Amino acid sequence: MLSLLRTIWLVFLHLFHKKATIEYPEEKIPLHPRYRGRIVLTRDPDGQERCVGCYLCAAACPVDCIALQAAEDENGRRYPEFFRINFSRCIFCGYCEDACPTYAIQLIPDVEMAEFHRQDLVFEKEDLLIDSEGKYPGYNYYKIAGITAGVKETGQGANEEPPVDVHSLLP
C-alpha cells in the first residue's frame, strides 16, 4: 500500500524533471560528425571531382540506388558523365562510402531531405557535388595515382621519386 503511494508521489515529481522531447523544427537533433545521412560527392583540394567512375559504389549498394556512367577527358582523367542517386531507395547503409577508393562519395550528418514528390528525391550529379573535401581534407587521388592525367608531371606526385635515368646508372 505504501509502495503505491510512493509510486504516485515519484511519478508526480516527474512534473519537474527535464523533458526528453526535442522540439524539432526549432531545436535540432545533435548529429555526430560521422552520422550516415545525405550522400554527397566531394572534391579534391584543386576543386576537381574526386570521383573516378569506378562503379564500386554502385556495385556495393544493396538496394541499387546508385547509377553512373564513367567518362574520360582528353588527359585520361576519369570522371562520371552522370551520377544519380535515388534517395527514395537509399537505406543510408554507408557501403558506398566504404567501397569508394578515392574518398569521393561520403555520407554527411544531414537528415532533412523530405520532399513532397518522390521524383524530387532522385539527385543528379549537380545536386550531389559539394565544394568541399569532406572528411578527408588534403587528399588528392591523382597526386598519388600512377598516371599523370594532367594533374602532375611524372615524378612530381606525392610519395614519388623522380624518374631514374637508367643511362646514368653506369659506373
Add this chain to the structure above:
Amino acid sequence: MTVFQHILIVLGVLFVLLTIAAGLIWVERRLLALWQDRLGPNRAGPLGIFIVVADTLKLFFKEDWIPPFADKWVFVAAPAIVVASVLMSFVIIPFSPVIVIADLNVGLLFFLAMSSLGVYSIVLGGWASNNKYSLLGALRGASQMMAYEVFMGLSLMGVVMLTGSFNLQDIVAAQRSMWFIVYQPLGFILFFIAGVAETHRLPFDIPEAESELIAGYHAEYSGMKFGMFFIGEYLGITLISAMTVTMFFGGWLGPGFLPPWFWFGGKTAIFIGLFILLRASLPRPRYDQLIGFGWKLLLPLVLANLLVTGAVALLLKK
C-alpha cells in the same frame, strides 16, 4: 427562480460540462506527457489547446461503422446510455448556492442510482458487438460493478450520518465549520477508489484493458459512437471529482473574495488531475484481484468506518 432562469442554468451546465469533457482530452494528454517526461501536444494553438478541435473533427469525420454481425439497435443505444446516465447524475450537484438544477431531497441516492446505470452501456455495448474480446470486456465490466458498487454507496453513508440528510446542499452547508475529510478520511479514500473503478479509469480500466482485450467493450466502435464512450469517460471523471469535492471537501465553500463556482471548479480540477496522475503511475490489477480487494478488504473497512462513525455520532449526541 423563474422558468427562464432555470432553463438558462440547465443549458449553461450542459454547455460547461461538455466543454470540460472535450477540454479534458487536451488536459489529460498534456499532464500524462509531463509525468512521462514528454511535452505532449503543444503545437496547435496556444499550448496546443486546439488539439481538442482536431480530435473532435477527426471523430466526426471517421466512418461511423456498424459491424454486420452486431446487434444493431443495442449497438447504437449503448454509447448513448453512458453519456445520458452520467449527465443525469450532474443534475443534483450543487455548483454554487444558486447553480443547482434539481435540489432533490434524495440527491445522493439519485447519484448512486444514475452512476450505476452507466455499467449497462459497457455490458450492452460489449454484448451487441458480437466479438469475443468485447464480450470479455463486458463480462469484466459486470464483475467489476459487483466489486465496487456495494462499498461505494456505504462509503458515503458516514457523511450522511454526520449530516442527517441525502440533500447535497445540506451536506455542503454542514461543512461550513469543518470539511468532512477531517471526520471521514477513510470514507474519502474508499469513495475515491470506488469512483476510479466506477469510471473504469486506470488502474481499474479492466473492461477496456487495451493490452489484453485490445479495447474491450468498445473495440468495434468508431467515429462519434466511440466518441460518446470517450466523452462519457471524461464526464465520469468530472462527476466523481465533483462528488468527492461536494461530499468531503466542502463543495462550493471557500473564502469569500472569489465566487463559489470558482472554488468548486478549482477543487474539482485538482481531483481530475489526481485521476490522471493515477493513470500515469499505477498498473492494472487482474479483475479477480479487484473483486477480492473490494470484498475482502474494502467492504470490511467501510463497515468498520460506518460502525465507528455511528458510535461516535451517538456518543456526541448524548
